[in-house]
Amino acid sequence: MLSSNIQPKRSLYISFGHDEETRGNDGAAQVAERLKEKGVTEFEFVVDEGMTVLEDIVDGVAGPVASVGVSEKGIVVLKLSVELAPGHSSMPPRETAIGILAKAVSRLEENPHPSMLGSGVETDMFESLVPKMGYLQRVIISNMWLFRYPLSWLLSRKPATNAVIRTVTAVTFFNSGIKFNIIPPVAEALVNHRIHPSQTVQEVLDYDRAVIADPRVKMELVYSMEPHPVSGYGQSDFGYQVMKTSVNQIWPNATVVPAIMVGNTDTVHFLNFSGDVYRFSPTHMFPGDPERFHGINERMSVRNYGQVVNFFYHVIRNADQAGLSPAHSPHSDL
Numbered sequence: 112m113l114s115s116n117i118q119p120k121r122s123l124y125i126s127f128g129h130d131e132e133t134r135g136n137d138g139a140a141q142v143a144e145r146l147k148e149k150g151v152t153e154f155e156f157v158v159d160e161g162m163t164v165l166e167d168i169v170d171g172v173a174g175p176v177a178s179v180g181v182s183e184k185g186i187v188v189l190k191l192s193v194e195l196a197p198g199h200s201s202m203p204p205r206e207t208a209i210g211i212l213a214k215a216v217s218r219l220e221e222n223p224h225p226s227m228l229g230s231g232v233e234t235d236m237f238e239s240l241v242p243k244m245g246y247l248q249r250v251i252i253s254n255m256w257l258f259r260y261p262l263s264w265l266l267s268r269k270p271a272t273n274a275v276i277r278t279v280t281a282v283t284f285f286n287s288g289i290k291f292n293i294i295p296p297v298a299e300a301l302v303n304h305r306i307h308p309s310q311t312v313q314e315v316l317d318y319d320r321a322v323i324a325d326p327r328v329k330m331e332l333v334y335s336m337e338p339h340p341v342s343g344y345g346q347s348d349f350g351y352q353v354m355k356t357s358v359n360q361i362w363p364n365a366t367v368v369p370a371i372m373v374g375n376t377d378t379v380h381f382l383n384f385s386g387d388v389y390r391f392s393p394t395h396m397f398p399g400d401p402e403r404f405h406g407i408n409e410r411m412s413v414r415n416y417g418q419v420v421n422f423f424y425h426v427i428r429n430a431d432q433a434g435l436s437p438a439h440s441p442h443s444d445l
């Protein structure tokens with residue numbers, strides 16, 4: 112843009128945090144503070160990392176789907192612990208701290224939080240996909256009132272789609288034991304929930320307590336955040352339309368749909384600056400890729416890296432106008 116002498120007319124702020132994975136308190140939170148100090152209190156819209164361009168990941172949907180996170184799941188980090196008198200393994204009690212805690216986390220895994228399909232953004236997401244669906248899928252999605260339960264069952268079978276329809280439960284830490292012949296005095300586990308926007312932190316805690324149903328298991332809330340409000344995703348929502356136009360300049364055949372961001376981002380620190388916050392990473396993902404997040408062989412193609420740079424260029428250009436208007440052109444400047 113510099114070499115082409117392009118100077119945006121509207122103010123544009125670019126923020127780089129360094130600690131998003133650990134809640135962004137030293138990065139994005141400080142940027143937000145600094146902005147307030149400078150008197151910047153309101154943005155037309157905010158864009159951060161988020162959902163992606165998905166291909167062949169949603170069963171029965173043809174072509175790429177660009178899912179733009181218009182809301183974000185909440186989070187609960189829960190510490191579960193059991194304390195029992197230690198002793199010698201040659202004379203064990205009927206149950207140990209490890210056994211009691213193992214049963215508790217197993218109950219949580221076996222009793223997932225209920226499907227919220229039909230209660231929010233995810234319904235609009237599936238309905239927006241109808242034009243790209245085959246006949247059978249169209250009939251099902253268009254009659255959600257009738258097919259809600261079988262559809263929930265179907266979507267629950269894949270972790271990526273399961274994450275969209277419900278509050279999910281992940282046991283991410285389990286620790287106990289000090290020596291092979293000592294009955295351990297304590298067992299601890301961390302449970303990480305990502306909360307569907309139709310639920311609250313308190314509802315999740317109440318549900319867990321009822322499912323565990325064992326007063327010997329102590330529950331401590333380590334950290335929580337409520338799900339984020341829903342940003343505009345209509346025809347007249349400027350930020351959403353900028354995202355949509357920019358996506359289609361890179362992927363002309365992509366269907367752009369509103370979605371719930373299933374992970375967490377730095378946007379929590381910018382919610383007070385705008386009602387329109389979009390969580391989208393222009394990463395083109397295929398079957399097998401969602402499992403690579405925080406997993407083995409997380410990767411991006413060189414071609415896709417170019418598309419990412421190109422996408423943000425288009426967002427900057429398309430946003431640089433007073434209101435809704437056609438995309439800037441030509442769209443292949445980069």
Ligand SMILES: CCCCCCCC/C=C\CCCCCCCC(=O)NCC(=O)O
Pocket residue numbers: 131132161162163165168169176178236271272275370373374375376401404
């Ligand atoms: C039609 C929609 C189907 C949904 C398929 C979901 C595919 C997954 C795409 C994107 C998910 C991104 C989640 C990863 C979060 C990355 C950021 C992060 O790690 N933040 C911290 C945290 O969440 O703990």
